[in-house]
Amino acid sequence: MPDVPVLPRPIRWSAATAAFQVEGARSADGRGRSVWDAWVDTPGKVVDGSTADPGPDSYHRWADDVTLAANLGLDRYRFSISWTRVQPDGSGPGNAAGLDYYSRLVDDLLAAGVTPFPTLYHWDLPIGLHEAGGWTVRDIVGRFTDYAEIVAERLGDRVENWYTVNEPAMTTLEGYAIGALAPGEFLLFDALPTAHHQLLAHGHAARVLREHGARAVGVANNHTHVRPLHDSPEDASAVAAYDAVHNRLFADPILTGAYPDLPGIDVELPIVDGDLDVISIPPDFYAINFYNPTTVTAPGPDNPIPFEIVPTPGVPVTGFGPEWPIVPSTLRELLVDFSQRYPNLPPVIISENGASFPEPDTSDGTIDDAERIAYLDGHIRAVGDAMAACVRVDEYTVWSLMDNFEWADGYTQRFGLAHVDFDTGDRTPKASYDWYRRLIAENRR
Numbered sequence: 001m002p003d004v005p006v007l008p009r010p011i012r013w014s015a016a017t018a019a020f021q022v023e024g025a026r027s028a029d030g031r032g033r034s035v036w037d038a039w040v041d042t043p044g045k046v047v048d049g050s051t052a053d054p055g056p057d058s059y060h061r062w063a064d065d066v067t068l069a070a071n072l073g074l075d076r077y078r079f080s081i082s083w084t085r086v087q088p089d090g091s092g093p094g095n096a097a098g099l100d101y102y103s104r105l106v107d108d109l110l111a112a113g114v115t116p117f118p119t120l121y122h123w124d125l126p127i128g129l130h131e132a133g134g135w136t137v138r139d140i141v142g143r144f145t146d147y148a149e150i151v152a153e154r155l156g157d158r159v160e161n162w163y164t165v166n167e168p169a170m171t172t173l174e175g176y177a178i179g180a181l182a183p184g185e186f187l188l189f190d191a192l193p194t195a196h197h198q199l200l201a202h203g204h205a206a207r208v209l210r211e212h213g214a215r216a217v218g219v220a221n222n223h224t225h226v227r228p229l230h231d232s233p234e235d236a237s238a239v240a241a242y243d244a245v246h247n248r249l250f251a252d253p254i255l256t257g258a259y260p261d262l263p264g265i266d267v268e269l270p271i272v273d274g275d276l277d278v279i280s281i282p283p284d285f286y287a288i289n290f291y292n293p294t295t296v297t298a299p300g301p302d303n304p305i306p307f308e309i310v311p312t313p314g315v316p317v318t319g320f321g322p323e324w325p326i327v328p329s330t331l332r333e334l335l336v337d338f339s340q341r342y343p344n345l346p347p348v349i350i351s352e353n354g355a356s357f358p359e360p361d362t363s364d365g366t367i368d369d370a371e372r373i374a375y376l377d378g379h380i381r382a383v384g385d386a387m388a389a390c391v392r393v394d395e396y397t398v399w400s401l402m403d404n405f406e407w408a409d410g411y412t413q414r415f416g417l418a419h420v421d422f423d424t425g426d427r428t429p430k431a432s433y434d435w436y437r438r439l440i441a442e443n444r445r
Contacts, residue, residue, distance in 0.1 A: 004439035005377060007384040013440045014397040015069065015417060016078035016352055018122040018166070020052055021404035023082065025059035029097030032088025034124035035134070035175075039182035039408070050410035050422075056402055057425045062105045064427055068401055068418050070112035072433065073440045077114050078351065078397055079105065080122035080166065087147055090126030094150040102151075106158050118155070119163040119220065120148055120205060123171060123182070130183050135171060135194035138270060141201045148205035156212030163351065164205045167222040167289055168198035169250050181407060188305075192249070192267045196275070199253050203278035216284040220351040221250045225293040225330035225337070229310055234298035237263065238307035242296045253279045255286065255342040264306030285394065286345060288338075289352035290379075292318075293330040318375070319356040319413050326355070328378030335386035335393065347394040353379050354399035356406065356413035363419045367430040376432065380439070398436060402427055 020036050040051040058065050069077040083090065085098030102118070109116045121144065125134055129143055148164075174181040176191035185191065199219070206217040226243045228235035241263045248260040257280035259269060295312040299305055311322035318324040331353070339345050355375040359367055380396060387393050403416035411422055417433040420426070 004435065004442050005381045005384055006443055007380070008387045010443060011393060012075040012395040013436075013443070014074055014076040014078050014117065014395055015072065015401040015436075016397050016399050017058070017065070017401050017404060018080040018119070019082035019085070020122070020124045021400075021406070022056045022058040022065070022402065023085075024052065024054035024057040026051075026053045028059060029085075029101070030088055030095045031082065031098060032084035032090070033127045034082075034084045035127060035130050035182040035184075036124055036407075037084075038127055038130075039184065045184075046408055046410040048410040048412050050405065052405040054425065055405045055411075055422060056420045056427070059101060061425055062101070063108060065401065066105070066108045066112050066114070068427060068429070068433075069109065069114045071429075072417070072437050073444075074114050076117040076161070076395070076397075077109055077401070078117045078119065078163070080119035080124075081151055082124050083121060083147055084124055084126050086150055087126065090129035090143055091146065094154065099150075099154045103154060106155055110158060115161065116159050117161045117163070118151075118159060119166050120144075120151060121164065121201075122166040123175075125183065134183060135176065135197050136187075136191075138197060138272075140197055141204060144201040145204040145208060148208045152209050152212035152214070156209065156214065160213065160215040162206075162209050162214050162217045163220045163287060164202040164209075164217060165198050166220045168195055168202075168219065169222045169246055171198060173246065189265050189267045192245075192262075192265075193270045195249055196253075196269045196271060199250065199279045200275055202254075203281060206281065206283070207278075218283040218285045218287050218349070219254065220287040220289055222289045222291075222352075223247050223251070223334060223338075224290070225334040227293055227295045227312065227330075229295050229297035229313075232298070235296070238296045238298045241265070241306040242294065242309070246294070251286075251338070251342070254283060255344065256280070282344075283346055285347045285349050286338075287349040287351035288334070289399075290331050290334065290350065291353065291355070292324045293327050295325075319358055320409075324355070326375060326378075328375070328382045329385075331379050331382040332385040332389070335383070335391045336389050339386075339389075339391045345392075347392045349395040349397070350383060350393065351395075351397050352399040353397065354415050356415045359403075359414045359419065361411075361423075362421055363428040366428065367419050369430045369432045372430070372432045373435045376436065
């Protein structure tokens with residue numbers, strides 16, 4: 001087994017999951033329907049026809065998840081709260097059974113010595129709110145604030161650390177712009193107002209959480225290091241355009257109080273006086289989900305989009321193929337770029353980082369996932385290099401603690417440190433689980 005990286009200074013160590021991907025029990029205890037329930041129930045939307053139920057069945061087997069987290073030696077466990085378990089229709093009073101589930105999970109994590117780090121929203125928008133316009137309309141901000149209030153009232157006495165919204169960029173770009181994920185809209189750049197409403201919802205939810213005792217609140221943004229295919233002015237322009245729409249559109253309002261120029265994109269964002277003041281209230285940390293760089297080139301003459309995403313040449317890839325190239329050094333480049341671009345950058349949390357590779361559906365004891373270990377090793381070393389370059393990184397999070405339902409790819413992609421048999425729900429630690437446990441222990445010496 002390879003030596004583990006040792007970082008320049010101690011940081012916190014975490015692993016993550018998300019409610020829809022691990023809980024199963026889609027009809028249990030009054031849970032409502034989300035846009036992802038509608039997606040998986042539509043034939044052809046999930047590549048293997050799976051429906052996320054039962055999956056790892058964490059709704060009934062949360063104690064197994066707590067054991068996995070505790071045995072790893074995690075400082076924190078990142079999980080998400082299902083809006084539809086708390087408010088089945090996206091409005092009205094909280095659902096006691098759903099809130100009880102998350103309360104039990106929080107209590108058991110604390111008893112095991114693992115700090116709970118919940119995410120309020122990880123993509124499971126209640127279907128009724130989607131039918132009323134979802135993230136395209138401003139009313140969603142008030143609905144999300146009400147939801148945050150219900151959760152904070154129940155859990156805020158024990159939970160001090162929160163993520164508000166997960167990957168608003170992916171909701172906007174893949175959920176509303178090109179329809180690759182739920183809710184499956186195809187609005188192209190007319191989807192960009194959903195970015196503003198998610199960031200505004202984050203700002204209002206952060207205020208509510210702090211009123212209930214939260215000490216650290218932030219949004220978890222998906223970011224990518226953007227690279228040109230060719231060393232040309234045209235490709236440099238494509239890089240600037242994609243960097244603006246994927247990275248800066250979601251980071252600038254939080255860290256600078258203003259939206260960036262969007263070169264080649266003519267969309268007016270629905271900003272009301274005071275919105276940016278809410279969004280840019282200084283966060284306690286800045287969370288980055290990072291998986292891979294993105295290579296772009298100048299578009300063809302008939303393409304109205306000012307960039308074209310292309311495979312990154314000459315590099316290995318994950319189980320997703322050319323869509324997910326593996327270039328660990330680009331995480332260092334991204335972190336250094338952010339520290340230079342945003343002089344007031346707060347402490348950084350790597351809130352997701354991980355990779356899927358082909359693995360068997362069943363395990364006879366362990367899985368030697370050497371490719372995952374190499375991926376994690378390279379990216380954690382890149383974090384260390386960024387720290388050596390004076391970027392303050394306080395926490396690193398593996399995606400994911402266990403194999404789960406991977407959205408439109410169903411059960412065909414496995415990210416977990418622990419293998420899950422989706423027929424039985426049994427969890428079996430992989431070689432990467434033992435490697436990460438050893439890394440955590442070595443970095444505490």
